[in-house]
Amino acid sequence: MSIRLLLADDQALVRGALSALLNLEPDLEVVAEVGAGDEVVEAARRTQPDVALLDVEMPGMDGIAAAAALRAELPGVRVLIVTTFGRPGFLRRALQAGASGFVVKDTPAAALADAVRRVHAGLRVVDPVLAADSLVAGESPLTARETDVLRAAKDGAAVATIAQRLFLSEGTVRNHLSAAIGKTGAANRAEAVLIATDNGWL
Amino acid sequence: MSIRLLLADDQALVRGALSALLNLEPDLEVVAEVGAGDEVVEAARRTQPDVALLDVEMPGMDGIAAAAALRAELPGVRVLIVTTFGRPGFLRRALQAGASGFVVKDTPAAALADAVRRVHAGLRVVDPVLAADSLVAGESPLTARETDVLRAAKDGAAVATIAQRLFLSEGTVRNHLSAAIGKTGAANRAEAVLIATDNGWL
DNA sequence: CAGCGTTGCTGACATTTGTCATGGGGAGGA
DNA sequence: TCCTCCCCATGACAAATGTCAGCAACGCTG
Numbered sequence: 001m002s003i004r005l006l007l008a009d010d011q012a013l014v015r016g017a018l019s020a021l022l023n024l025e026p027d028l029e030v031v032a033e034v035g036a037g038d039e040v041v042e043a044a045r046r047t048q049p050d051v052a053l054l055d056v057e058m059p060g061m062d063g064i065a066a067a068a069a070l071r072a073e074l075p076g077v078r079v080l081i082v083t084t085f086g087r088p089g090f091l092r093r094a095l096q097a098g099a100s101g102f103v104v105k106d107t108p109a110a111a112l113a114d115a116v117r118r119v120h121a122g123l124r125v126v127d128p129v130l131a132a133d134s135l136v137a138g139e140s141p142l143t144a145r146e147t148d149v150l151r152a153a154k155d156g157a158a159v160a161t162i163a164q165r166l167f168l169s170e171g172t173v174r175n176h177l178s179a180a181i182g183k184t185g186a187a188n189r190a191e192a193v194l195i196a197t198d199n200g201w202l
Numbered sequence: 203m204s205i206r207l208l209l210a211d212d213q214a215l216v217r218g219a220l221s222a223l224l225n226l227e228p229d230l231e232v233v234a235e236v237g238a239g240d241e242v243v244e245a246a247r248r249t250q251p252d253v254a255l256l257d258v259e260m261p262g263m264d265g266i267a268a269a270a271a272l273r274a275e276l277p278g279v280r281v282l283i284v285t286t287f288g289r290p291g292f293l294r295r296a297l298q299a300g301a302s303g304f305v306v307k308d309t310p311a312a313a314l315a316d317a318v319r320r321v322h323a324g325l326r327v328v329d330p331v332l333a334a335d336s337l338v339a340g341e342s343p344l345t346a347r348e349t350d351v352l353r354a355a356k357d358g359a360a361v362a363t364i365a366q367r368l369f370l371s372e373g374t375v376r377n378h379l380s381a382a383i384g385k386t387g388a389a390n391r392a393e394a395v396l397i398a399t400d401n402g403w404l
Numbered sequence: 405c406a407g408c409g410t411t412g413c414t415g416a417c418a419t420t421t422g423t424c425a426t427g428g429g430g431a432g433g434a
Numbered sequence: 435t436c437c438t439c440c441c442c443a444t445g446a447c448a449a450a451t452g453t454c455a456g457c458a459a460c461g462c463t464g
Contacts, residue, residue, distance in 0.1 A: 013284070174422065348410095378411090
């Protein structure tokens, strides 16, 4: 009896290629492919996979949210997150969302099938380097509001724009930004956005 | 006689998966895989591929520079650029570097083999939507120096830092930035960086 | 050669940004 | 209940940023 797989990645080419790669293994079988996070649960319900491989970066619902939704709806399906970016915060949030494994796309292709088998067997699969980074980086030091404001500043918007968008006074926005800059150890807004993004805090 | 392929992508998993996908086609054969732009020419010399599939985002030499180097060294090898980001500027620069095709990773997996065959047959393969975007966006309006300064501003550095890094006076940096902001239609530095990046001007 | 655009610099100016002190209100823990 | 933390706000201040005008040098082109 082969392991049934669900594949979710927004890039069709990568999705198809991963499917080809995994189908080469005699004990693995890709039974569903989707290109958006909000299609995951529906497809899983229909095809009853054993393991779901989810990319983090996806339109609509991201892979971590999809993992949480999947665990809530179909707890029998194990989740393996496969992502381009090894952001510490991603790993943390993925595990909190109930993922059993976390693999970055830098890992050799041969290791993926093994990771799938381990996850299916009930083991955890986590990149050790990334796990260490995640411990060092720790949880996000930003409060909910600071995160909101910083996220709104991502596209280079001015304070006035952010204030309008979040229905805050300009002074409050500046205070939140100042706090975020301080906590991230940045010298200004742009750098704070970079640091927070790198750590997966946004 | 099958078509010999060289694969260059920095993400090992994607590289391996694409290899698996293409090797499924009876008339295609992956003869080399590399993970960095500066390994492309050497590998091509050794394995004599017919077509090289190059990712744009790679450490060391990027895919477009690798394409140019490859065309200069081994003009018989046709180049197909495969990239995540459909930035208008990338397409333009890829074609100028001598690439025969340009495919974004959003395209369905089934289309990739076809693209390879077309490129091998001497045809051009270009995403029509992207081609249109490229025409609309046009060439970069930024001068060489403005591009330098904007690139240096990408990581959120202050004017003083940029000035030091480029051996310019602070006033000059501010002038270049102001010009770049004006030309991109942005309201500030951060937005200008975003717009320029989106268009592939950096 | 004259004109043009790019580069580099200066100085001046208005605006924006970042910081700090201060205060009120609410939620949650000791 | 008191204390702490977060949220929201205000006002004031210093620093950074963006804009503008003007000047000089260089290389390219008609």
